[in-house]
Amino acid sequence: MTPPPPTRYVEHVMGMPISLALRGRHTDDASARTAWAAAMAVLQEADRVFSTYRENSCVSRLRRGEVGLEDCPAEVAEVLALGETAERESAGAFSVWLPGPDGRPVLDPSGVVKGWAAERAADHLKALPETDFCLSAGGDVTCATADPDGQPWRIGVEDPADPRRVLAVFPVLSGAVATSGTAHRGAHLVDARTGRAPDGVASVTVVAGSLTWADVDATAAYAHGPEAAHWLESRPGRSGLVVWADGTTSVVQPVLP
Amino acid sequence: MRRIVLWLMSTLTVLVLLFGHSTSTSSRLPAGAESSAVAPVSSATGSTSGSTSGSTTTYTGDSAPTRWGPVQVEITVSDGRVTDVSVVEYPHENGKDQQINARALPVLVQETLDAQSADIDMVSGATVTSDGYVESLQSALDQAGL
Numbered sequence: 214m215t216p217p218p219p220t221r222y223v224e225h226v227m228g229m230p231i232s233l234a235l236r237g238r239h240t241d242d243a244s245a246r247t248a249w250a251a252a253m254a255v256l257q258e259a260d261r262v263f264s265t266y267r268e269n270s271c272v273s274r275l276r277r278g279e280v281g282l283e284d285c286p287a288e289v290a291e292v293l294a295l296g297e298t299a300e301r302e303s304a305g306a307f308s309v310w311l312p313g314p315d316g317r318p319v320l321d322p323s324g325v326v327k328g329w330a331a332e333r334a335a336d337h338l339k340a341l342p343e344t345d346f347c348l349s350a351g352g353d354v355t356c357a358t359a360d361p362d363g364q365p366w367r368i369g370v371e372d373p374a375d376p377r378r379v380l381a382v383f384p385v386l387s388g389a390v391a392t393s394g395t396a397h398r399g400a401h402l403v404d405a406r407t408g409r410a411p412d413g414v415a416s417v418t419v420v421a422g423s424l425t426w427a428d429v430d431a432t433a434a435y436a437h438g439p440e441a442a443h444w445l446e447s448r449p450g451r452s453g454l455v456v457w458a459d460g461t462t463s464v465v466q467p468v469l470p
Numbered sequence: 471m472r473r474i475v476l477w478l479m480s481t482l483t484v485l486v487l488l489f490g491h492s493t494s495t496s497s498r499l500p501a502g503a504e505s506s507a508v509a510p511v512s513s514a515t516g517s518t519s520g521s522t523s524g525s526t527t528t529y530t531g532d533s534a535p536t537r538w539g540p541v542q543v544e545i546t547v548s549d550g551r552v553t554d555v556s557v558v559e560y561p562h563e564n565g566k567d568q569q570i571n572a573r574a575l576p577v578l579v580q581e582t583l584d585a586q587s588a589d590i591d592m593v594s595g596a597t598v599t600s601d602g603y604v605e606s607l608q609s610a611l612d613q614a615g616l
Contacts, residue, residue: 371595
């Protein structure tokens with residue numbers, strides 16, 4: 214018997230679409246709708262605090278030197294600490310300090326915030342008993358199945374050369390899939406060491422236990438350009454797919470313990 | 471016979487893509503290129519079980535031992551073209567591995583597919599903005615389920 218298709222929800226926040234698929238016991242009842250509203254509230258709060266587009270967000274005020282870190286919610290320090298760890302582990306290719314127009318570093322925690330916020334939002338969905346969820350925040354996906362031997366979610370990887378087509382499929386029971394590339398927004402991803410867009414790579418998809426790290430590692434691997442696959446191989450427990458600028462691909466195997 | 475040959479090539483392509491990028495090299499592999507990677511896979515093509523409906527046929531290869539563990543691939547051929555590929559058995563060292571997210575291996579399709587053919591639940595891609603959403607693959611998926 215074919216299981217019923219998942220129930221889907223879509224809303225927009227931070228200028229991007231948030232899509233949710235639910236299957237199992239709570240898909241369309243009060244519990245499901247309450248969890249979805251709570252998940253969206255997490256993302257809206259993250260937008261309010263971290264947005265670099267909102268003049269009055271704490272991060273914008275921090276950037277202008279109007280407030281100190283101690284004046285911002287504790288989450289800001291948490292995200293900046295994650296950014297520092299990511300910078301260290303990516304040999305500087307990833308940073309929340311990106312070279313500005315005059316070459317001086319400007320605080321931009323966006324590379325950490327999206328995955329981190331979506332993962333926190335997903336905590337509300339995880340709490341739904343006997344329910345599988347799959348949440349996408351603008352193409353960064355986190356999902357789980359209530360039954361560890363259940364039916365995996367099938368996560369398609371878009372073809373960077375044609376974002377309406379699927380290049381590969383990751384079957385995922387519980388975990389996160391994030392992709393970095395320039396298909397939709399042009400060359401906005403830069404190597405933090407040089408401030409320039411990396412060469413040779415079209416997109417990097419990373420599968421990891423947490424969306425925070427899948428997202429950070431996808432961005433960091435992408436910033437490594439021709440070394441993207443090599444660098445990703447050095448990351449424990451990650452697997453992934455690198456699509457090169459010429460359309461060829463490299464699959465990165467997880468490092469077995 | 472032609473179909474079987476096509477299937478063999480497709481299977482090899484998939485497994486080459488799966489295992490071509492092993493652990494130490496990061497050479498760029500065009501689909502189906504490296505013949506050396508084919509060797510451990512050949513046993514997977516020894517016998518097959520297939521099921522047919524209309525002009526669409528699903529083939530399941532034997533489980534093939536690899537250095538990462540057993541791998542079994544299933545492909546769907548429609549009108550002589552490979553339309554879907556799935557891995558029915560993954561390398562794992564214990565039962566818990568199936569649930570360890572980070573073990574997930576991608577299955578590359580020989581020709582890119584639209585969302586419906588690929589039978590996917592979500593799309594991972596470069597950040598989709600709200601402006602671009604209407605045109606996106608994820609939007610098509612969401613609408614199908616709304």
